[in-house]
Amino acid sequence: MRRLAWAVVLAAGVAPALAAQGSTAELLGQAHQLYERLEVERALPLLRQIVSPNWPFEVTRDQRVDAYKYLGACLAVAGKRDSAVLYFRAAIERDPFTDLDPSRFTPAQLETFGEARRRTLAVAIRPVQPARVDPRTARVTFIVVATHAALVDVKLSAIGAGRPLSLFQGTMDGVREIAWDGLLADRRLVPPGRYMLAVVGRSRVTGASDSARVYFDVRHEVEAREDTLPELDGRMLLPERISAEAARRDVAKGLGVAAAALLIAGAATGDLGGGERGGADVVAATAAVSGLVAFLVHRRHGAIPENVAANARHRAERDSANASVRARNADRIAATLLLLSPAAGEGTGP
Amino acid sequence: MRAAGVIAGAIFSVGGAAPAAAQRALVVAPLASLAEHRVDAGFGLERSLGPILGGVATLRSGPRFALAVRALGGRLFGSKGVLDRDVGELGVEASVVTAPWLAFQAGAARRAYATKLGRQTWNMVGLGATARTAFAGDAIHGVWRAALLPVVSVSGLRNPDVAYRTAAGLEYRVRTATLGVEYSLERYDFPAQAGVRRREQLAAVTLRLDVRVR
Helix, strand or coil, X not given: CHHHHHHHHHHHHHHHHHHHHHHHHHHHHHHHHHHHCCCHHHHHHHHHHHHCCCCCCCCCHHHHHHHHHHHHHHHHHCCCHHHHHXXXXXXXXXXCCCCCCCCCCCHHHHHHHHHHHHHCCCEEECCCCCEEECCCCCCEEEEEEEEEEEEEEEEEEECCEEEEEEEEEEEEEEEXXXXXXXXXXXXXEXXXXXXXXXXXXXXXXXXXXXXXXXXXXXXXXXXXXXXXXXXXXXXXCCXXXXXXXXXXXXXXXXXXXXXXXXXXXXHHCCCCCCCCHHHHHHHHHHHHHHHHHHHHHXXXXXXXXXXXXXXHHHHHHHHHHXXXXXXHHHHHHHCCEEEEEEECCCCCCC | CHHHHHHHHHHHHHHHHCCCCCCEEEEXXXXXXXXXXXXXXXXXXXXXXXXXXXXXEEEEECCCEEEEEEEEEEEEEECCCCCCEEEEEEEEEEEEEEECCEEEEEEEEEEEEECCCCEEEEEEEEEEEEEEEECCCCCEEEXXXXXXXXXXXXXXXXXXXXXEEEEEEEXXXXXXXXXXXXXXXXXXXXXXXXXXXXXXXXXXXXEEEEEECC
């Protein structure tokens, strides 16, 4: 029982909005049928009701534009050209993309509609549709309209930064598609953010001006990038110079070898009275001198060529690996996809 | 025997772990020694001195394992009243590096001394170690060697009680070649026979040039 009560309350709340939509659409449908049956005099009051400020139900923009368009068409059929022009202009002002289908309207209606377009300058941009674009192979398409011949300037700019990019500048009349390659004025891929596409038109017939703008967000879809190898620090590299302490140790090592040779020869001199003692002396002297020379040379020119070469090789390998990583990352960045979505106005973007 | 087992185990474990055909290299080393042989067999000291020439071929398998074959020959000129003698030796030695500064060796050799009067052959098995230290810059290495000769058989004699070999020297690396200079000493103390104790030693200064050929 309680559930039933809630359902009734809910239905009562939702019903008026649905009825309002239904009433306007229903009345517009009736007007269309009457117009199709050439019962223009009966269609006119229905259409006037819809555009009347006193009409109690909600009227969408498209419904209002449609009502004005059919009002103009009915009045054109009725021979009331000025009024027809007036209503057509009302439709065009609200939606500059409004047009008459030549297969459904008479030449007189089309001519009257054309007159309305010549008297009214309006420029507009179709809202940006969500899209996923590969800028290497595809273009983003914007659709712009000027209701009659006008000097039009279409500019794209990032919200809050950057110099605007002019996408089109010239005379146009009617609808025009403008392709954008996804690059900004500096020829770099558009960074993620919120953007505004603005069109400004000046009539070449009346001198009147109009402008319009749409906003959209751009995001990047990029494959995850690789990290480059870190800088080589001291622990990863071999010492390239011999320390003073290491050079001093050379003397000790030389003396160590000399001492060992003399010790061995000394052991031999015991019960057998020697053993190539002169040879041991030569080896000992050679070792001592080698240690001393190594000390002196290394103290003066402490470089270790093998280690320098090994480190250079290590650095080159790292640089080569990083170059490969950067190349792969560059390829991934080059394959960036642009994700476009409409936005409501200026803001920080995604 | 225990030491032999340790060395053999190390050789086989390292050799087995080394990737096949990885870093295989052949090094040949001509060598020249000035050797002095002293022997006291109870009749006074006999001394002979002379050159010994020869060569060593070493096959390195990986950075740790090496197998060397050596052949030496020379003539030792006796001092006053001592017969000249020819000497020749064939030997084989396996080596395994267990640390950057330390390697262990196990080897066997057959040596012959020949005089006008007769010929004596020696068969020796040795176990030893070599320590190396690089001088700054790595172009020079100091080398110390020591080996026990636990198995020595000499024709006509009882086996020695004490037998060892020891050496000290330097190695100079010049590009791909290595020049070595070394003082070495072999000592053999035989058990007393009829109250006479025989002692022998062979001391030598050796120059050796290692050249990598493959």
